[in-house]
Amino acid sequence: MAGDIETLRELEKKILWLASWTIHNANHLRENSDGLKVGGHQASSASLATIMTALYLDVLRPQDRVAVKPHASPIFHAIQYLLGRQTQERLQAFRGYQGAQSYPSRTKDADDVDFSTGSVGLGVAQTLFASLTQDYVRAHGWGLDRPEGRMVALVGDAELDEGNIFEALLEGWKQGLRNCWWIIDYNRQSLDQVVREGLWERYEQLFKNFGWDVVIVKYGSLQQATFKEPGGERLRQWIDNCPNQLYSALVFAGGAAWRKRLNDEIGDQGDVTRLIEKRSDDELAALMNNLGGHDLPSVLEAFHAATSDKPTCFICYTVKGFGLPMAGHKDNHAGLMTPVQMEVFRQKMSVREGHEWDKFEGLASPERLQSFLERVPFAVDKARRLNAPAIDVPDNLAVTIQPTMATQTGFGALLNEIGRGDGDFAQRLVTTSPDVTVSTNLGPWVNRRGLFAHEKMADTFKSEHIPSTFNWEFSPQGQHIELGIAENNLFVLLSALGLSHSINGERLLPIGTLYDPFIARGLDALNYACYQDARFILVATPSGITLAGEGGAHQSIAEPLIGLAQDGLAAFEPAYVDELAVILRWAFAYMQKDGDTKPSELNWLRDETGGSVYLRLSTRPVEQIERTMTAELAQQIVDGAYWLRKPGPNAQVVVAYTGAIAPEAIAAVGLMAEDRRDVGLLAVTSADRLNAGWTAAQRARERGLVHARSHIERLLADVPHHCGIVSVLDGHPATLAWLGAVSGHRARALGVEHFGQTGSLAELYRHYGIDANAIVAAAQAIAPGRPIRYLKALP
């Protein structure tokens, strides 16, 4: 499309205009009643105007997927507007209610965002794992009728300070990354400052070390032509040696400042002087600003030349604020053009007042431009967002329950059973873990299904006949992706696997395992995955101070609250393996749902919309209950709680527990039963879902649906008012502390609030006050009757 370069140039200008105007409109022209700055990033956007024009309007194909640098969102929306995929209303409402989003959002934007961005670094890693996911899908023989796409990240140069990018880079190297482009917007500015000298050299070496091609797009075509003039080589040397700060400052200061500086430093009255003097100030500024990243011919040439599937990093020299009055100024990150500057810019762009939103205002032959846009390869396929039918989930997941068993063991056994199957369900399952596959009990599953790699790799221990419990064989058919120890990578990979139905049109059922405390390590990436509406099951095990011997550095306290608060993630903490089997089966169906957003009248949860699932499991062997799993019990387990022992009319105490602390709760109820009648025992399988249902039902009542009742309200409806509720879990007590507020019962919440230490379970439970005695003492403090006879020596 080289002949179209002039057209692209016109559209590039229009894109810059629309992006700048969108931000201006939001800040200066829209009614703003709350006194807060609206914001937007005119300079960061301008920095990518050329590169994104080249990509979207020429280089990209519909199958390519892009993570756009968050603060270039206005450029993205402007391009989609020109392509007819974004509305003027949404642009006018940019950063406002239901307007185009501040940072591109898969879930909140309506203009075909491939990957959300916002928390810098994560979108970049997402492209790498999306590429790995594409390879995984194709290696399993799915989606081969669709063309292979490139996964492209537009990266801010300071974004590369984020460590998660390097974690991903290393993993990409291990996994044989292909079809991935990272395009660095090398404007040498971050938010606060100008970046260090010579950063590009570190990047170049680094990427090469990891097997990437590196393409440096430094000089624009104007500069390249000038370097061939007499004195040009000297000018090139000067540019190469110019410190970043000075270059930025001179870009900001403009043509006269360039002239003075160049004359002072290399003006020799000879060739270089002639080269400088034959240019006006404006021409000189245009020459010095003509860095590769703002020169359509240069970026197009670089992108089109990269035809191999090798991962490629483009370092494109740019100017932050290019084409705008704040160009190059170190304070320009959040800078906005003033109304006066905008007025000048409007005139320069030949945009008439009142025609600011017109797509082709000020440009010659709109029909030609429109027909060009209709032929843009990226946009010919209207349905870039794909979908895939749900995979049927068996009615029951088989598992042999031992008399005493930990939920983590149960999880391993459940997956092992699934691994025996050969239907679609077992085949679409993919597991991953950051070097804790064996210790989270995925071993039996991996033995059956193998590890994924591009190439077959035998288990040398096996071929050397050395006995091992684990069969570690890699092949393109393997169903486990083994990661290095980097929890950020786990979550971003889950984010990529969990979007496969939408990105690749092929559904995967991803399960990731890690130790519960290390959720915190990748929490932002987990949040990111949920924000994008990726679908996965997270199995976090082991957990809590129940890790006993591992001590405070490995024990988790706050994670149940994360489960409660994290949007898009339904959290469960079962105590028994039959509960786990029910929850896991439900999770496989839930993660595939994509329906109605209205809450169900049953539990006031929005189950039809689906989401991801977090299972907090334990290594503590717990005596199992022999029982028949009725449909009603299964429903209650999924809804979040059931009565293990329903309180009678004379009950004074209810104990509500979650997870592996069940034996302590049961023991406490046994102790109390000596003196109290009808003590209730509530098994809480999901504080998260109980709480969500409760708040939703309250809201529904406040909006007039007077009969709305949540599951927990129904469960507690018959509990006498004088009854006290003691809640207990191996986690932060606030997780269940709200139970008393549901029907106005006095409540005492037990749990863990301080870093744990090593010790036996009995010692630790006693120390943190979550053992049977502590439960009894808490009941005594809040429940009527105050019998004390059974109290053993309290600490």
Ligand SMILES: Cc1ncc(C[n+]2csc(CCOP(=O)(O)OP(=O)(O)O)c2C)c(N)n1
């Ligand atoms: C994780 C995270 N930390 C901080 C920020 C705030 N922030 C937004 S942009 C930015 C600097 C970006 O600089 P660069 O990547 O070079 O982009 P440029 O604006 O120069 O194009 C910062 C610190 C963020 N969005 N995400």
Ligand SMILES: [Mg+2]
């Ligand atoms: Mg920058």
